Amino acid sequence: MIKYPNGINKTYTEKKRIVVKRKSAANRGMSLEDSINKACEYYKDIDKAIITKRPTPINVVKVDYSRGALITQAYFEKQSTTDYNGIYRGKYLDFEAKSTYLKTSFPLANITPHQIEHLKAVIRHGGIAFFIIEFEGRLEAYLLDAAIVLDFWDKGERKSIPYSTIKEKGLLIERKYQPPLDYLKAVDEYYFK
Amino acid sequence: MIKYPNGINKTYTEKKRIVVKRKSAANRGMSLEDSINKACEYYKDIDKAIITKRPTPINVVKVDYSRGALITQAYFEKQSTTDYNGIYRGKYLDFEAKSTYLKTSFPLANITPHQIEHLKAVIRHGGIAFFIIEFEGRLEAYLLDAAIVLDFWDKGERKSIPYSTIKEKGLLIERKYQPPLDYLKAVDEYYFK
Numbered sequence: 001m002i003k004y005p006n007g008i009n010k011t012y013t014e015k016k017r018i019v020v021k022r023k024s025a026a027n028r029g030m031s032l033e034d035s036i037n038k039a040c041e042y043y044k045d046i047d048k049a050i051i052t053k054r055p056t057p058i059n060v061v062k063v064d065y066s067r068g069a070l071i072t073q074a075y076f077e078k079q080s081t082t083d084y085n086g087i088y089r090g091k092y093l094d095f096e097a098k099s100t101y102l103k104t105s106f107p108l109a110n111i112t113p114h115q116i117e118h119l120k121a122v123i124r125h126g127g128i129a130f131f132i133i134e135f136e137g138r139l140e141a142y143l144l145d146a147a148i149v150l151d152f153w154d155k156g157e158r159k160s161i162p163y164s165t166i167k168e169k170g171l172l173i174e175r176k177y178q179p180p181l182d183y184l185k186a187v188d189e190y191y192f193k
Numbered sequence: 194m195i196k197y198p199n200g201i202n203k204t205y206t207e208k209k210r211i212v213v214k215r216k217s218a219a220n221r222g223m224s225l226e227d228s229i230n231k232a233c234e235y236y237k238d239i240d241k242a243i244i245t246k247r248p249t250p251i252n253v254v255k256v257d258y259s260r261g262a263l264i265t266q267a268y269f270e271k272q273s274t275t276d277y278n279g280i281y282r283g284k285y286l287d288f289e290a291k292s293t294y295l296k297t298s299f300p301l302a303n304i305t306p307h308q309i310e311h312l313k314a315v316i317r318h319g320g321i322a323f324f325i326i327e328f329e330g331r332l333e334a335y336l337l338d339a340a341i342v343l344d345f346w347d348k349g350e351r352k353s354i355p356y357s358t359i360k361e362k363g364l365l366i367e368r369k370y371q372p373p374l375d376y377l378k379a380v381d382e383y384y385f386k
Contacts, residue, residue: 050314052274055250058264071251071267081245085278087285090319094280121243126283 030180032099032134032141036084039179049184051086051093054079081118088184089192092127094119095146099134105160106133108153116153119146128191132173132183133166142170143186223373225292225327225334229277232372236281242377244279244286247272274311281377282385285320287312288339292327298353299326301346309346312339321384325366325376326359335363336379 030038036053043049057080062073082096096119098110122129129146144161148169152161171186223231229246236242250273255266275289289312291303315322322339337354341362345354364379 044314047314047317050311050318050320052247054245055248057248058251058253058267060251069269071269072265074251074264074267076262076264087287087315087318087320090285092280092283092285118243121237121240122280124240125243125280127243127280 035181042179049088097132144170228374235372242281290325337363
């Protein structure tokens with residue numbers, strides 16, 4: 001196994017692309033997205049998995065070519081799929097990460113119908129699909145199998161998933177120094193045991 | 194199997210994001226990227242595979258929030274991985290598409306060291322990794338297993354892969370109306386036979 005360097009010289013290019021970022025109280029002020037991105041980087045460095053974040057899609061309207069292809073007018077777009085995908089233990093893996101400031105439930109409004117359709121398709125094709133749901137106020141992040149979320153979505157009776165359900169059916173993800181959020185440990189436990 | 198609609202009402206959001214696009218002579222003036230995007234859309238619609246293009250990463254420098262998060266200064270960045278990945282027949286699949294106007298060889302300068310490292314990792318982890326290489330002037334596009342490209346890259350003796358090698362070791366991808374470039378047929382033949 002490759003010894004993981006302390007990472008001082010690492011640059012996380014994703015950082016530059018993120019303009020608005022809510023800081024969670026957990027993990028030394030690191031946002032959920034930052035924690036996951038750093039975990040992905042770490043997993044790549046120790047050659048454990050290749051999981052990448054899809055860049056935020058941007059609708060480019062105007063480009064000034066006289067100034068080296070400077071984009072002068074553009075808008076953020078919503079991701080039509082999920083934020084992360086890749087390969088782990090030979091399997092295709094796909095997930096979405098969401099954070100809520102609520103303490104007792106996770107609102108389904110945080111998820112788009114496109115993401116639901118995408119995750120259903122991933123499951124049909126034999127991939128591993130899940131959500132990472134962070135309760136900011138509790139300093140807790142859970143891995144929740146996508147099928148559970150899809151079930152809530154399809155039933156349409158509730159507009160949110162209770163915290164108690166996520167705690168019961170999901171797996172609490174360990175936070176530590178490196179990786180900041182060890183979500184593949186939860187993947188091992190949930191999908192490979 | 195779902196009957197594929199004629200697609201007249203379909204919108205390909207990817208289009209909006211692409212600012213500079215070289216038109217190839219092949220396939221009614223459709224660029225290689227367009228052809229692949231439409232094939233991905235088609236495969237998704239008939240539920241054959243879930244393969245998506247990673248959005249072009251953009252380095253956002255300035256955002257005007259008084260005008261609804263209007264991006265006023267940003268730059269295109271190079272993709273640090275490949276352009277496409279997804280799941281097909283239960284397997285993780287990852288590829289890069291490149292076009293050349295040359296007729297006798299494909300220059301390795303078209304590929305970045307990051308992409309090479311990424312594809313090597315994909316292979317180590319058990320994924321399917323390849324290139325789609327288009328010779329614009331010949332109206333031909335080939336599927337070429339990434340291992341062959343990596344071999345040329347690592348040997349470092351040549352700065353390009355001869356057309357004759359690609360023709361011999363790759364698979365010519367069929368062009369038709371729908372999908373415009375049936376690359377999964379070549380994947381079937383190369384990886385699943």
